Amino acid sequence: xxxxTQSPSSLSASxxxxxxxxxxxxxxxxxxxxxxxQKPGKAPSLLISAASSLQSGVPTRFSGSGSGTDxxxxxxxxxxxxxxxxxxxxxxxxPYTFGQGTKLEI
Amino acid sequence: xxxxxxSGGGLVxxxxxxxxxxxxxxxxxxxxxxxxxxxxxxxxxVWVSRINNDGSSTLYADSVKGRFxxxxxNAKNTLYLQMNSLRAEDTAVYYCVGHxxxxxxxPFDPWGQGTLVTVSS
Numbered sequence: 094x095x096x097x098t099q100s101p102s103s104l105s106a107s108x109x110x111x112x113x114x115x116x117x118x119x120x121x122x123x124x125x126x127x128x129x130x131q132k133p134g135k136a137p138s139l140l141i142s143a144a145s146s147l148q149s150g151v152p153t154r155f156s157g158s159g160s161g162t163d164x165x166x167x168x169x170x171x172x173x174x175x176x177x178x179x180x181x182x183x184x185x186x187x188p189y190t191f192g193q194g195t196k197l198e199i
Numbered sequence: 200x201x202x203x204x205x206s207g208g209g210l211v212x213x214x215x216x217x218x219x220x221x222x223x224x225x226x227x228x229x230x231x232x233x234x235x236x237x238x239x240x241x242x243x244x245v246w247v248s249r250i251n252n253d254g255s256s257t258l259y260a261d262s263v264k265g266r267f268x269x270x271x272x273n274a275k276n277t278l279y280l281q282m283n284s285l286r287a288e289d290t291a292v293y294y295c296v297g298h299x300x301x302x303x304x305x306p307f308d309p310w311g312q313g314t315l316v317t318v319s320s
Contacts, residue, residue, distance in 0.1 A: 125304055129244075136294055136313055137244065142306035180244055184305030188260050189234075189246040 099192035116181035125185035208314030221278040221295030229273040237291035
């Protein structure tokens with residue numbers, strides 16, 4: 094199975110800050126990489142697919158980059174509603190594994 | 200309108216069975232490949248199973264292979280997960296998720312709100 098390692102596991106930041114979350118795959122996954130946001134008690138929400146393609150309705154302060162094994166999610170100018178847990182997921186091959194999550198806290 | 204609504208979760212004893220349902224609306228369900236993803240309390244997301252758009256192809260995580268069966272009824276816009284021989288470690292919120300096959304890179308969207316399965320005596 095392909096392992097995804099996110100760093101950091103948790104992150105403290107303030108409104109207005111810019112933050113970057115990294116996701117590293119144990120083998121190449123081309124750009125088959127999704128990013129999700131999950132708030133407590135809610136289902137995950139797709140932010141970015143194909144490593145850098147922003148989903149409709151997602152604010153442009155979210156951006157993704159990378160290919161192969163190394164990927165990043167950047168959130169610029171953090172807003173109060175951005176404090177949540179973020180997951181990466183590879184869809185290059187089954188099982189479609191997820192990273193362990195990054196909790197973004199104030 | 201909520202695109203996916205799960206039902207069927209609840210408390211079941213170890214070794215028991217449960218069938219989850221997921222009803223779709225507002226999108227072309229019969230064109231979407233569908234998945235089940237679970238999340239144990241306080242833990243991360245784990246992919247469980249996938250079925251293609253016409254139900255002819257299924258895949259499972261090793262942890263549930265031989266115990267869980269995914270199926271769909273496109274006439275009813277409904278996805279199912281039959282769970283047998285349940286174990287304590289199957290306790291989780293189960294989400295149904297769709298992906299548009301023609302989108303290329305398997306975007307997992309939309310998601311249901313989840314249904315909680317608790318396996319305990």
